[in-house]
Amino acid sequence: MKPVILDVDTGIDDALAIAYALNSPEIKIIGLTTCFGNGPVEYTTRNTLVVLEQLGKSVPVYSGADKPLSRPPKKFPTHVHGEDGLGNRVEKPPVREAESEGAVDYIINQVKQRPHEITIIAVGPLTNLALAVQKEPEIVSLVKEVVIMGGAVFVGGNTTPYSEANIFADPHAAECVFSSGLPVTIVGLDVTMKTLLPNAILADWRAAGREVSDFFADITSFYIQAYETFHPGIGGCALHDPLAVGVVIDPSFVKKETWNVKVVLEGEEMGRTVALSEGEQKIQICTQVEADRFLNHFLDRLF
Template identity: 90%
Template sequence: MKPVILDVDTGIDDALAIAYALNSPELEILGLTTCFGNGPVEKTTRNTLVVLEQLGKSVPVYPGADKPLSRPPKKFPTHIHGEDGLGNRVAKSPVMEAESESAVDYIINQVKQRPNEITIIAVGPLTNLAHAVKKDPEIVSLVKEVVIMGGAVFIKGNVTPYSEANIFTDPHAAECVFSSGLPVTLVGLDVTMKTLLPNTILADWRATGREVSDFFADMTSFYMHAYETFHPGIGGCALHDPLAVGVVVDPSFIKKETWNVKVFLEGEEMGRTVAQAEGEPKIQVCTRVEADRFLNHFLNRLF
């Protein structure tokens, strides 16, 4: 089993990624760390606990960053994830509680206790990881791998013509992580936009008659309706965050290229991720995906 810390800003595709990760026997999920992004950190932490309870899983949750490193916070994407961040499906507060240790300290402590063993899967803004690197640079040489859902290296963005949402939310954190020397694999829109979850699958989920399946179907339906607004006729939604988990479960789902990736930190192109052949450090950028094989794997694991 691969020991994993999953760093989330739990909205709808984060919830799908959490379910996929926790139901993948290849992964040992040590803990979940939360960040602002799809909502304020108080809400994303609550949502993480709600999803765990729906799945009947018990994993420690560590609250993290509540704002970007440098830029002003942007408006939360309630039009994509709902007012509650989970498609307006949160009916009650979770019974489970978050841990008192901060996400940043938890990441540092775990990595130093298990040197060269831990994979960090980050599917939200990279603020927690940037803070950890700044607080204790030693961890850069002690992390086995960092798999990030973020960026749009060779295609256009999804929040601006240039930028993907996670990078745009805290571009300074992304630049800090990319330039740190951490062993990064970037799972960006270049591949995630090819992983379409069809809307027809929701009827199958509801047909199981299970509360957890209904919860995920209703939540994902909200997400799919939002997708139709921006991509008329798409017939589903992309599996952004789950693909980052899939890359750790089975690296053969994707093909990678080695690039030096820089992040634009100002102007109308803020958050843009640009690949350069020259310069260091290099990171691995996912450029191709076996989408159908990944989708089948995801669906077989989800519940």
């Protein structure tokens, strides 16, 4: 069982990733760290606690970065995730609160206490991880692996024609992580856009007659409606963040190539993830995915 820190900016696909991760025995989520991204960090922390309550799970939550390293914050994607970040489904505050320790210190302390054991799955902006590396560079050699949902290396972006949302939210943090020497695997739009959760599945979730499945059906319905505005007739939504979890559970879901990856930090192409053949080739980029097999695995585990 792999010990995992799951770093989230909890919107709707993060919620699906949390459920998938917590119901998969191959990994053990030892802590959830939160970042701004799909909403302010206060919202994403609250949403993480709300999702845990819906799932009936108890995992410590650590609040983290509230803004990018250098660039001004971008507008939060309320049109995709709702005003509250969870499809306008947050009806009351969670009972539990986040831990007093901050996300950055938690990441540093866990990695130092368990050298070469911790996997970090980061499915939001990479600010927490970048801050941890800047504060304690020695953790670079102590992390077992880092799997991120982010980037659009060989395909177009989803925030700009060039950039994926998580990288665009804090490109300087992404560049810091990619150039740090951390063992990074990129699960980007190159593969996540091939993982379609069909709208028809939501009827099955509602038919289960459980509060948790109704909750996930409601928030995912909001997400799919947003997808339809960008991709008319798509009939579902991509499982971006869950696929990053899936790659840790079963690496055979994807095929990878090794590249030197840089992030564009200025101009029209800010946030673009560029694969270079020169320089040190250390970043694993997922380029192919067995989408149907992954989808079935995800659905089997979700609730």
